C-alpha cells in the first residue's frame with residue numbers, strides 16, 4: 668500500500684517537474700511574448716523582427732503614446748509631459764491604451780509586448796487579466812550601461828515605418844533616409860543625454876525589479892543582447908522555436 672502511494676506521488680512529481688522544466692506553451696492559447704530590458708537594450712528592434720517572423724503584432728506602449736501625442740488626442744495630451752521628462756506615464760493611462768490595443772482581433776493568436784510591463788503594478792495587472800488565458804514567454808535583454816548610452820545617443824528612427832538605425836554601427840545608406848521605405852529619419856526627443864539619464868534612473872528603480880518577479884516564477888529567459896541585432900535575433904528565434912513551435916511558420 669505504502670509503496671503504491673509512494674509511486675503515485677513520485678509519478679505526479681515527475682509530471683509536474685517535467686512540465687515546469689520545459690515550460691512549453693499550449694497551442695490553443697494566445698502567446699504573449701514580453702521583452703524586458705533597459706531603454707536601448709534592443710526591445711524595439713527585436714520586436715519588429717520577431718513580429719515579421721512570427722506574424723504577431725508588435726505592441727509598443729511608447730509608440731502608442733507617441734502616436735497619440737502626434738495626433739493630439741486626449742490621451743496624448745495627458746501623456747506628453749511624462750515622455751518629455753523621461754518619467755513613467757501613470758499606470759491607469761497605460762492600462763487604458765494597452766488593454767484597448769490587445770482586445771483587437773489581430774491579437775487573437777498572440778502579440779509581442781515592448782515596453783510593458785514597466786512597473787510591478789503593471790506586471791500584476793497583466794497577470795490578473797490573463798491568468799490561465801495565455802502563454803507567456805518572457806525575455807530579458809541584457810546589455811551593459813556603456814553600450815546602452817552609446818546606442819541611445821546614436822539612435823535614429825524612421826518617421827514612416829519605425830525602423831531603427833544607429834549612427835555608427837548601423838547607418839542608413841543615404842544619411843537621413845530610411846533604406847526600406849524612403850521615410851525621413853529623426854532622433855527621438857527623449858534620446859537627448861539629460862533625458863536618457865532620467866530614463867535609465869527610472870528603469871533601475873521601477874522596471875529592473877520585475878526581473879526578480881518573473882525569475883521567482885521560473886519564467887525569465889535571459890538573453891545576451893550586447894552583440895549585433897542579428898545574433899540577438901537568432902537566440903530569440905531559437906527559444907521561441909523551442910517553447911512555442913506552433914508560432915514558427917514552416
Ligand code: ADP
Pocket residue numbers: 705706707710727728729730732749750753754755756757761781782783784785786789857866
Ligand atoms: P524606451 O524603452 O527606449 O525608453 P519607449 O518607447 O518604450 O522607450 O518609452 C518611451 C516613454 O513612454 C517612456 O519613457 C515613458 O514615458 C512612456 N512609457 C512607455 N511605456 C510605458 C509603460 N508601460 N508605463 C509607463 N510609461 C511608459
Ligand code: ZN
Pocket residue numbers: 825826827828829830845846847848849850
Ligand atoms: Zn522606413
